[in-house]
Amino acid sequence: MAASFISNALQVNFDSVLGFSDNEGMVNMFKSLESTGLCGFLGCPSVLYEDELVSFFANSIVKDNEVLSCVQGKFVEITEDIFASVFELPTDGLTYLSKVPKDLIFDAKSIFSMSGEPVKISCKKREMKYEFRLLNDILEKSVSVKAGSFDVVMHERFLLMTAIHFGLKVNWSKLLFDILKEMADQSSKISKGYAAQICVLLKGDPNLTLGEAKTFQPLKILTVKTVGTYVSKNKNIAYDETDEPVVAKAAVVKKKAVSKKRPAVTADEPVLKKKRTTMGRAALSDKNLAIVSVVLDVEPISVIHVAAPKDQRCRAQKRKLVLRNESEEESAVEVVVEKEAVKADVDNIDNIIQHVIAETAEFETGEPDLMEPVVTVIAGSEPVEN
Template structure:
């Protein structure tokens, strides 16, 4: 179960990505830092699998707080504790539908031409998440402490079926809880951390992706992959064109001997119908008798 929780998590090593040569990618990470998300996305911590699994098995929302039981001890986290732990902004928009429409349109253009995106990735980005991306790109102040805490509450609510992606952040919260022995830890998977190398590899693999935003179906751009042409290249001028030899299955090809010239008959007379006489039945002859005279 712990591996499934980690699959939906990722972290950013900001000091590494700021050294990239790709200006567009650096600008994107600078926007994330300016929005106040560096403490939340850039935190590093060990993973305590046993405590993490036990927390999600028992966690729930009560009185607008996330509560749970770990090692038989009760833990609870409020919005204030959550925002203070990761130094999240507590002022600004609390509803993403209030993001100005012009900023949403500008974000469509920016993510379509300036940022490499994987084909089909926007299919998994909800409308609310794209509005978050638009607010970050437009420099809008957002109350990230409340917004992210509301997502945290959705993670422990069974009816919402929210992806549980806060594994690093929850481990940090549990580490700060009193009287808990979290046991052995394991490192966060390196491939889940965005560095200059991992981001550069991602860009290299998806550099041929194009995005069509001329007629967007909704508020998110549609990602299309360049189709590779399967046509054969035309032969160069003066280059002989080879023809395919047609093969015949079945009888063997006639030999040269069988293809000898046969003279044709000239002035062919028409055929006439000749009646055929019906043969007569043969006559039966009696055997000859010899005359024997008395002595």
């Protein structure tokens, strides 16, 4: 469980990082951080007493501006004065970050920016220079240790970074002790931190006999080596970020290349449906309606339909159509129809229908014989008597 406490920890070895010669901006940032009075707080011994640290947070309460707890069955009291004296924290200066001058905040937006363009107060870390990204991480892990809205938390850290960079006096004693009280409050949702600092306070209590001490992981302590690794990783990340638009563009081109196999249909283009073949009886079409046969008889008129060929793929040069009379099946009349018949349009079909109606009316008024000849009507031509 103690591992969760040290996850919010980032100690600074000032003797080491101030000798970082490869990056002037990084060295200036650490010098500004040292001049604020946080050297004793951030550079305290990085030791961890796991059992005592877990017991401290499990039994801690806040009462009358004091942090009280029970460790090893003994009473532990931490006041603001004790806290400030152990870490040699400044007790005068700004107590509210809202008092940071607005003109300094305006200048910091351009100074912190990686591109030179003013950034927003709640900007992302990748928009800032390497040294200010690291300063943001130090404040996040070792100072503020707050959870909540990204904009609110980032806004607070931006103000802290502005105060540190321009060397403003800050009452770090009150600011840090107020954060410790929030951690000790059982009803607070703030993350637990200050692991190294609390262990230093417990070690200084004469009533406690602490157990075995463990050192922090090397990555939790900023030295010349870890800072150099941090800079190199951020340079690679910055390089990848500049390449992101190129990668995105290539992905779009690839997608368009694939879409050539099946082009998208726009609003101006008609949708072409794939023709389906049927194995059953063919549907009626203009070619089927090209020939209309009518049988005239004393009986009700019956129309003999010409069946369309089942397999339209086999095309013969000539087709024979046999028309049979219902009364005399033996005397069949064979009619040879040419394959290349004239296609009938809408007007020709209307003319054919009107012609058939006229013939039918004439037949009803006259006195025909028992057997009338079969009349074959071909679209686009005059009726032919067989």
